[in-house]
Amino acid sequence: MTAPRPREAGFDPKRLALLGRAIEADIDAERYDGCEVVVARGGVVAYHGTRGWADRAARRPVERAQPFITMSIGKQPRPTSLTHSCRQA
Numbered sequence: 001m002t003a004p005r006p007r008e009a010g011f012d013p014k015r016l017a018l019l020g021r022a023i024e025a026d027i028d029a030e031r032y033d034g035c036e037v038v039v040a041r042g043g044v045v046a047y048h049g050t051r052g053w054a055d056r057a058a059r060r061p062v063e064r065a066q067p068f069i070t071m072s073i074g075k076q077p078r079p080t081s082l083t084h085s086c087r088q089a
Helices: 013-028 077-088
Strands: 034-041 044-055
Touching (some): 013 044
Antiparallel strands (some): 034 044
16 A cells, blocks of 8 residues: 555645544554554555554554454444545535
């Protein structure tokens, strides 16, 4: 994946930095263990980051393109819903 280009994708880099800080706060509060986030528009990547733990107990960090296993079927529609919401904003 190429380096993020937030301005070319129509995003403010300072605002996108807030996303990383919010995710870190959620992980520190143990709302979830870790994640990989990609924000893009029109095929241009604005933000790509990994945060937190693939295995918190083992202190193994999340790596890029790492598979995630969800334990309930209700979690799969969320990324699509979030993507749609971001496009509308």
